[in-house]
Amino acid sequence: MRYRLTAMVAACSLSALLLGCYPDGPDYTEDLDIVLTNYEKTYDFKAKGTYARPDKIVKITGNLIGNDEPSYIPDKVAAPILAQIDKNMAALGWAKVELSETSSPDILLTPASWETTTIYYYYDYWYWWYGGYYPGWGYPSYPTYASSYSTGTLLMNLVDPAVVGADGNAVTQWTGAVNGILTGAYDAARVNKGVDQAFTQSPYLKTN
């Protein structure tokens, strides 16, 4: 009986000791930052060369109704992000043009962001901008995710106005998403690093 008790104590002590040092994972918020990119394999980016983008970044809060104009993130936050995007696009050989009646960019770059614990479907957040030029478009939907923290996501899409899917909606040719846990203060360096990484890991975007 004495040895039975001793062995039980030994076993339980060992298990408690080892369970107490189960690995904890990341130490810092930045350790949870991720950058995701995806592209349409058959699309020939090399044959293109111009892009247009709005001068704001949409703040997604849910699906829009009709042609309502959405809300945006503050210009002082958006401007450096857009500049960083332009810098990366230029490094890959793209020329920025304005979207107008007279110009016809090869692709449209539609930036957006959201702050939430759940990402819902959305499809029309830039329709108010390009809808007048490309009537009839809807927008492709995205899957729904859920997480336990408040996250911030910057989304960059490249859409070719000339390529419309079978359902009549525009086909996204490239998507870059920068995602991380939100902190109290906006960290431009963290966002810029993510933007740079999105383009770095997308060398196929390089034009001739």
Added chain:
Amino acid sequence: MKKILFILFSVVASSAFAQSLTNVQYTMGFGSGDLGDFISKPSFRGFTVDFRKLVQPNLGVGFELGWNTFYEAKNYDTYTIGTLSVSGKQYRYNNQFPALFAVDYYFQPEEKISPFVGLGTGTMYSIRYTDMGQYTLKQDAWHFLLRPEAGIIINANPNLSFAITGKYYYGFAAGDLDAQSYFALSFGFVFKN
């Protein structure tokens, strides 16, 4: 996870006595094959409980239960599958829970130092988590398990000994995972009854 392990251990500790040898060991693990590729760092978190009934003075028959967790924080990197690329830090966890029947042969059971060899077979539950950002990929499997072992028992007194054991766990491909294998080095006390 911790609750399950604690219940497992309590059940083992309270039921495995009234017999001959109970070996409580601290166990280090060294991944090989797919497990070694997934996590290159050794596991320093593990334990094993072996119970053997001596059906002959030099032959023990019984069971083994154990746990090892492998963990590695990978550096920032880019992972590509098809057209999809994801960059970030990955945190990888692999927990192994072997449960098996075992037979040991003791070459010199009456000597101060008693070498032994053994063979076990049973099952091993593997559960693997790949954490990246706030997203987790979970994969698990119940493997058919083979486990050879060799070791020595140092007989300190009639009721208590020390043991050093080397084992190799090989769980055949099953469920979400390829074959999972690792070497284990264990140190512990042998309680005799």
